[in-house]
Every structure is written in structure tokens, then in C-alpha cells.
Amino acid sequence: MKPASIRLHAAALLLLMPLSAAASGQDEAHAALSRKSGIAIDHMDPAIRPGDDFFSYVNGHWLKTTDIPPDRGTYGTFEILQERANKAMFDIVAGLDPASSAQNGDVGRLARLVQSGNDKALRDTRAIEPLRAELARIDAIQNKRDLARYMLRAASLGTGGPIEVLIVPDFAQPSRYAMFLFQGGLGLPDRDFYLSDAEDMKSKRAAYRAYMERLLTQAYPKSAASAVDDILALETALARGHRSKEDNRDISRLYNPARKSLAGWAPEINWDALLEAGSVPQEAFFVAGQPEYLTELSKLVSTVPLDVWKDYFKWRLLDSYAPFLGTAAEDAHFSFHGKVMQGLDQPKEQWKKIVELTNSLMPFTGGRLYAERYFSADEKAHMLSIVERLLQSYRKVITSSWMSEQTKAKALRKIDTFRPMIGYPDKWRGYDGVTVDAKDLVGNVMRLREHEFARKVQSLTGPVDRIEWTMAPQTVNASYNPLLNVITFPAAILQPPFFDSSMDDAAIYGGIGAIIGHEIGHGFDDQGRMFDxxxxxxxxxxxxxxxxFRTRTQRLAEQYNGFPVGNGVMVNGGFTLGENIGDLNGVSIALQAYRASLNGKPAPLIDGLTGEQRFFMGWAQAFMSKARPDFELREAASDPHAPARYRVNGVLRNIPDFYKAFDVKPGDKLYLPPEDRVSIW
Ligand SMILES: [Zn+2]
Incomplete structure (x- = not known):
């Protein structure tokens, strides 16, 4: 599962297109005419009534005239910005000289990592060979003790073994780290893909089976096919033991202090061997996410033959390392994970793969070079001022809310101690001691993943690093971490033309302002409110x-349950609730912050649009995006965010000011009678 406590949010952001000639010149009275609205007028579809479908009203022309690139499942504002950040990153890493004086340092390592990723001919020659030693290691498993040891090793290599390990601050004592043991081990995104009888799930399962056969045959030409049924049966049994993704949102149920109980929950797993395999310190504190899953896993350890476990681990290794094993394996991997699961037509271009490789394995070496080039002190200051205004709005909203005085005081303390991390970290993580070899891509991936895993394990003995970044500066995204009470906005989300000094505030607050509000709002959503x-x-x-709180949010969940995704699938209102609360709070708070920023003066009319119209349009164009149907169905099953059109329409129909700004009336499709509109605060 994805870590439930720290969520990385696919927060989209505002794209500022060059304004068309549509800028109206009739309002000479407004000196602010020299400022740009920040709204891409030429993306709009004026034939659509805003009260019927605001998302398409603002983005309709772009939606109609844009094709999703063949290597993508979804495309929009967020992806366009990420593409720009990726190009910048590629320029940086492609320009590194592996023979330079920095050879022994991290920049040299990064350069060699890029070289190893670029050597396609060598990859094709070697194909599966670089994994032989690891496959032999799996073959050498002889008993339950070895099996337990390998469960931890699989976690350290990032191959997705049956136990997922996450090392984050302890929920009950956030000054120390805890090692969380979560359910895992599936090759498909979620338990439903194994257990559901829906046609779509059945066809995905069949395709998964074919992919498994194809890839295993490359490694084991003679014996592969016979293993497939057993592996699939084992993954299905693991899936049966999984808690559902909706139930996994209940944070308190994920917190089960574990060290003494592990042997009771899962007696067939040799825990001493498992922990020793990762050099996990004796004094480490453990938490089980789903004890009942460990019990099921324990049963499978005793009932499933060791040979099946070995085949399963080989499969997990092959599946997760296939992108690094030459054309045949890469093609097989793409045919399933790209084509079938996301509906993509073609794989990513080589340069994008290089950027992904460096971003995922040495995120802060590349990130440091990126931040030095693309993030200024002025931008940081501007950003912090917007965050401060949003916090001020939250204070007001909480003060006048339905909460008791005592709870209000605590909520205000949470606001007061809240820390924004903007741009890039104050201290940089290094990779001392890691061998990065220009001719060994698979080895590099393994060593860098193991290094990161070992770094986290070692941290179990020390205090929590409260200024550590978990998101690299070149990431176009934002996050809230309730364990540290911090929001993170990396440099790449704060790039021109996102911040444009000639741009009016309304669209800034409606776009990035509301996204910041969304992140702060996670501190008070159905999960974040569980932490002080x-x-x-x-x-x-x-x-x-x-x-x-439950009554109000339940009504929001019910609204989203009524939104269709496609193929008869609906949005899962319970599963997406936290994000939808974040959106509703974010937009409401940002609107107040925008009003406050006007300091009592009327908002200027720009491009014929009022301030509040531009504010709401800023939100809609932040989520301008389209998705392939297969991609959207997969996301609906695994992504806690609602589809983009509902992040816009589903939120705004609950906000009374939206009705005023666009004259939305009974009979309009988005219209909700006042008593049906949800307001969390
Ligand atoms: Zn979020």
C-alpha cells in the first residue's frame, strides 16, 4: 500500500498561457489593466454554461483541441509543468562530465548513473544476466528462516515483497522513528484486481498472466509457464488478506505497536531473522499496519511450498527490475504496465527515462543542481507571504467555527506551529560510500535503493530529523505531513510563469493559493485531524x-459517490474524501485570503472578468487535464484524488460565492439548493 500517513499529492497548478488578444481595452478607468489576468482565455469554451460544467467552460477549447501524448495516460497543467521541469533536469544531468574533478563525489556518481542508463546496447547484450546473482540468492532459500530474511531483502531492493516497510515518525511519540510493517506483495495495484468479478478486472488479470508468462520465459525459457498459476494463486491469497483501501484510511486502525506481538500475530514468520537481515537495531520501535494481514501471511508461510515462494520472489524481482533489463524485458513490461494498465500507445522517450532514473535514485543530488539554477530568494519570500495570508484565513475560519473553545485553541496551536518548507532543503543528503558504475545499471539501482533503505533503518536509533525533505526540489507537487506538521512546496512548482510579477493576485490565489490551502487543510481532514x-x-x-465533522464530510462523500468515471464505475466518495475535504477547504480559505489581500479595495476588472470570477477560473485551469479511459479507471481504483473535472465542479457547487460570481441558478446542472451545500467549517 501507499503510506497512508504521508501523502504525496498530485496537486496540479496554474498554467499561464500567453494571453490572447481577448484582453479587453474598454476599462481605461482601471489602472490595473496593465496587469495580466493570468487566465488563459483561449482555452475557454464560451458555448458551455459555467453553471452546467465549469471545468469545461474554463478548459473546454483546450480539451477539444489537445491530444494526450502517446506515452501518457493523462495530460494537463500539471504534466506540462512537470515536462518543463524534466527538460531542465535533463539539461543538467546530460551536461555532467563523469571525468571531471567531481568524479569521486555525488555529482560524479550522478554522471555515471546517467551513463549506465544511456547504454542501451550493453543492456540488450546483458539482458537478464545482471539479475542472475540475485535470482541465485533466491534459489538458495532453504527454510523459513531464509524466507523471512528474504522478505526484508525484497523490501530493501524495492521489489515489492509481501511486507512493505516504511520508516517514519512514530504516531504516538513523534520525536522518534518507528518501523511500520504494511501489507504488500501484489503486482497489480489493489486487492480488487485479484478478487473482483467485474469484466474489466478479469481482463486485466488475464493480461497480467500473459505478461508474467512472457517475462518469466525470458529468464527461464524451459520452466516458466508452470510457475505462473502458483505465483498468481499466492498473490491472490495475499490480496485476500489485504485490508481494503477504504479501511486503510482509518489511521487509528493502522497503528498497532508490534514488537512483542509480532510472534503472536504471525508465528510462522521468523521475525528475529527478518530483522537481523536488515541490521535493524534492537531498540527499534515497530508498528504493524494490518496485524490480521500478518496473520494471513504467516499461514501462507506454513502452507505454501518453499518452491512457490521462490518463484514468487523471482517474479517480483523480474517485474520490478524489467525496465532495466534490455529491450525484450522493457517491451514486455511496457506492454502490460503501460499499454494495458494505462492505455498508453508508446513508451517514454529515452531522455525522460533518464530523468526518472536520476530523480528516483539520487533525487537530492540532481535537486541541488536544479534549485541552484531555478529558485530565487525573491520567489521564496513571495511564496511565504501567500502561505502566511492563508494561515491567517484559517485562523479566522477556525475561530468562528462550530468547534468548542477548547478544541479551537488546540486547532489554533496547530496553525501556529505549522511550518512551510519552500523550494529546497537547508541540508543536502549525500551518497557517500555507494559505488555507481557507468557499466552496471541494475547494480546501481540495487545499491542506491539498499543505501536509502539502510539510511532509514539507521535513523531508527536517533531522534527525528524535523527538517528532512521527502520530496525533491525538481518535483512539481506539494504535500502535507501530519507527523511533522509541515507542508512542502518544492522549487519546481514555483516556477515562472507560475509566479509572474505582472500577474494579478486573483488567479494566483485561486490556483496555487488554493493548492496551498488544500495542503494546510489536510491538517484538518479525516486523517490529519487525528494528529495534534x-x-x-x-x-x-x-x-x-x-x-x-462526520456528518458534514459524509454528505460530501455522498455527493462524490454520484459522479461517474466510466464503464459504470463511480467515484469512490469514501476513498477520495480526504482529498475532497482538502479541496473544499483549500478553495474556501484561499478565497478569504484573496479578499484580505485586497485590503478593502475593490478588485480590478481584467479581461472583462471580476476578481472572484478570475479566482474560480484559476482553480479550474489549475486542474485543466484529460485522461485516457483505462488510465482513469485504474486511478479510480488506486488514487485518493477524484478525477480532475470533479475536483473543479464537485468543489465549486458547494461554495455560495461561486453561485454569485457566475449567476448559477436552479436548473443549472451544478446547482445545489443551499441546504444541500456542504461547508466543513
Ligand atoms: Zn491532497
């Missing part, structure tokens, strides 16, 4: 407040 200002999990709301 120190990051400790405790119930600081009264039962009446919890009831009030």
Missing part, C-alpha cells in the same frame, strides 16, 4: 465535534 500540533496521534476533538 506535535504530530502525536490523539483524539483532541470531543465526541460531539467528531459527530459534527
Amino acid at each position: 500540533e506535535t504530530g502525536t496521534m490523539n483524539e483532541w476533538w470531543t465526541p460531539e465535534e467528531q459527530r459534527q
Whole structure:
């Protein structure tokens, strides 16, 4: 599963297209005419009524005239910006000289990593060979003790073994780290893909089976086919033991202090051997995410033959390392993970693969070079001022909310201790001691993943690093971490033309401002509200407040349950609830912050649009995007965010000011009677 506590949000952002000649010149009275609205007028479809479908009203022309690139499942504002950041990153890493004086340092390592990723001829020659030693290691498993050891090794190599390990601050005592053991081990995105009888799931399963056969045959030409049924049966049994993704949103149920209980929950797993294999310190603190899953896993350890476990681990290794094993394996991997699962027509271009490789394995070496080039102190200051205004709005909203005085005081403390991390980290992570070889891509991937895993394991003995970044500066994204009470906005989300000094504030607040508000809002969503200002999990709301919150948010979940995704699938209102709360809070708060930023003056009319119209349009164009149907169905099953059109339409129909700004009336498709509109605060 994805870590439930730290969520990386696919927050999209505002794309500022060159403004068309549509800028109206009739309002000479407004000196602000020299400022740009920041709204891409030429993306709009004026034939659509804003009250019927605001998302298409703002983005309709772009949606109609844009094709999704063949190597993508979805495309829009967010991807366009990420593409720009990727190109910048590629310029940086492609320009590195491996023979330079930095050869022994991290920049030299990064240069050699790029070389190893570029050597396609060598990869084709070697094909599966670089994995032979690891496959032999799996073959050498002789008993349950070895099996337990390998479970941890699979986690350290990032191959997705049956236990996923996450090392983050302890929910109950956030000054120390805990090692969380979560359910894992599936090759398909979620338990439903194994267990559901829906046609779409059945066909995905059949394709997965064919892919498994194809890739295993490359490694084991004679014996592959016979293993497929057993591996699939084992993965299905693991899936049956999985808690559902909806149930996994219940944070308190994910927190089960574990060291003494592990042997009781899962007696067939040799825990001492497992932990020793990762040099996990004796004093480490453990938490089980789903103890009942460990119990099921334990049963499978005793009932499934060792040979099947070995085949399973080989499969997990091959599947996760296939992108690094030459054309035949790469093609097989793409045919399933790209074509079938995302509906893509062609794989990523080589340069994009290089950027992904360096971003995932040495994120902060490339990130440091990126930040030096693309992020200024002025931008940081501008960003911090917007964050401060949003926090001020949150203070006001909380102060006038339905919460008790006591709870309000605690909520305000959470706001006061909240820390924004903007641009790039103050200290940089290094890769001392790691061998990066220009001729050994697979080895590099393994060593860098193991190094990162070992670094986290070692941190189990020390205090929590409260200024550590988990998102690299070249990432176009943003996040909130309730364990540290921080939001992170990396440099790449803060790039021109996103920040444009000639741009009016309305669209800035409606776009990035609301996204910041969304992230802050996670501190008070169905998961974030479980943590206090120190990051400790405790119930600081009264039962009446919890009831009030649940009633309000349940109504929001019901609204989203009614939105169709396609193929008869609907949005899962419960699963996406946290993000939808974040969106609703974010937009509401940012609107107040925008109003406050006007300092009592009327908003200028720009491009014939009022300030509040531009604000809401800023939100809609931040989520301008389109997706392939297969991609959207896969996301609906695994992504806690609602599809883009509902992140716009589903939110705005709950905000009374939207009705005023666009004259939305009964009979319009987005219209909700006032009593049906949800307001969390
Ligand atoms: Zn979010």
C-alpha cells in the first residue's frame, strides 16, 4: 500500500498561457489593466454554461483541441509543468562530465548513473544476466528462516515483497522513528484486481498472466509457464488478506505497536531473522499496519511450498527490475504496465527515462543542481507571504467555527506551529560510500535503493530529523505531513510563469493559493485531524465535534459517490474524501485570503472578468487535464484524488460565492439548493 500517513499529492497548478488578444481595452478607468489576468482565455469554451460544467467552460477549447501524448495516460497543467521541469533536469544531468574533478563525489556518481542508463546496447547484450546473482540468492532459500530474511531483502531492493516497510515518525511519540510493517506483495495495484468479478478486472488479470508468462520465459525459457498459476494463486491469497483501501484510511486502525506481538500475530514468520537481515537495531520501535494481514501471511508461510515462494520472489524481482533489463524485458513490461494498465500507445522517450532514473535514485543530488539554477530568494519570500495570508484565513475560519473553545485553541496551536518548507532543503543528503558504475545499471539501482533503505533503518536509533525533505526540489507537487506538521512546496512548482510579477493576485490565489490551502487543510481532514500540533496521534476533538465533522464530510462523500468515471464505475466518495475535504477547504480559505489581500479595495476588472470570477477560473485551469479511459479507471481504483473535472465542479457547487460570481441558478446542472451545500467549517 501507499503510506497512508504521508501523502504525496498530485496537486496540479496554474498554467499561464500567453494571453490572447481577448484582453479587453474598454476599462481605461482601471489602472490595473496593465496587469495580466493570468487566465488563459483561449482555452475557454464560451458555448458551455459555467453553471452546467465549469471545468469545461474554463478548459473546454483546450480539451477539444489537445491530444494526450502517446506515452501518457493523462495530460494537463500539471504534466506540462512537470515536462518543463524534466527538460531542465535533463539539461543538467546530460551536461555532467563523469571525468571531471567531481568524479569521486555525488555529482560524479550522478554522471555515471546517467551513463549506465544511456547504454542501451550493453543492456540488450546483458539482458537478464545482471539479475542472475540475485535470482541465485533466491534459489538458495532453504527454510523459513531464509524466507523471512528474504522478505526484508525484497523490501530493501524495492521489489515489492509481501511486507512493505516504511520508516517514519512514530504516531504516538513523534520525536522518534518507528518501523511500520504494511501489507504488500501484489503486482497489480489493489486487492480488487485479484478478487473482483467485474469484466474489466478479469481482463486485466488475464493480461497480467500473459505478461508474467512472457517475462518469466525470458529468464527461464524451459520452466516458466508452470510457475505462473502458483505465483498468481499466492498473490491472490495475499490480496485476500489485504485490508481494503477504504479501511486503510482509518489511521487509528493502522497503528498497532508490534514488537512483542509480532510472534503472536504471525508465528510462522521468523521475525528475529527478518530483522537481523536488515541490521535493524534492537531498540527499534515497530508498528504493524494490518496485524490480521500478518496473520494471513504467516499461514501462507506454513502452507505454501518453499518452491512457490521462490518463484514468487523471482517474479517480483523480474517485474520490478524489467525496465532495466534490455529491450525484450522493457517491451514486455511496457506492454502490460503501460499499454494495458494505462492505455498508453508508446513508451517514454529515452531522455525522460533518464530523468526518472536520476530523480528516483539520487533525487537530492540532481535537486541541488536544479534549485541552484531555478529558485530565487525573491520567489521564496513571495511564496511565504501567500502561505502566511492563508494561515491567517484559517485562523479566522477556525475561530468562528462550530468547534468548542477548547478544541479551537488546540486547532489554533496547530496553525501556529505549522511550518512551510519552500523550494529546497537547508541540508543536502549525500551518497557517500555507494559505488555507481557507468557499466552496471541494475547494480546501481540495487545499491542506491539498499543505501536509502539502510539510511532509514539507521535513523531508527536517533531522534527525528524535523527538517528532512521527502520530496525533491525538481518535483512539481506539494504535500502535507501530519507527523511533522509541515507542508512542502518544492522549487519546481514555483516556477515562472507560475509566479509572474505582472500577474494579478486573483488567479494566483485561486490556483496555487488554493493548492496551498488544500495542503494546510489536510491538517484538518479525516486523517490529519487525528494528529495534534506535535504530530502525536490523539483524539483532541470531543465526541460531539467528531459527530459534527462526520456528518458534514459524509454528505460530501455522498455527493462524490454520484459522479461517474466510466464503464459504470463511480467515484469512490469514501476513498477520495480526504482529498475532497482538502479541496473544499483549500478553495474556501484561499478565497478569504484573496479578499484580505485586497485590503478593502475593490478588485480590478481584467479581461472583462471580476476578481472572484478570475479566482474560480484559476482553480479550474489549475486542474485543466484529460485522461485516457483505462488510465482513469485504474486511478479510480488506486488514487485518493477524484478525477480532475470533479475536483473543479464537485468543489465549486458547494461554495455560495461561486453561485454569485457566475449567476448559477436552479436548473443549472451544478446547482445545489443551499441546504444541500456542504461547508466543513
Ligand atoms: Zn491532497
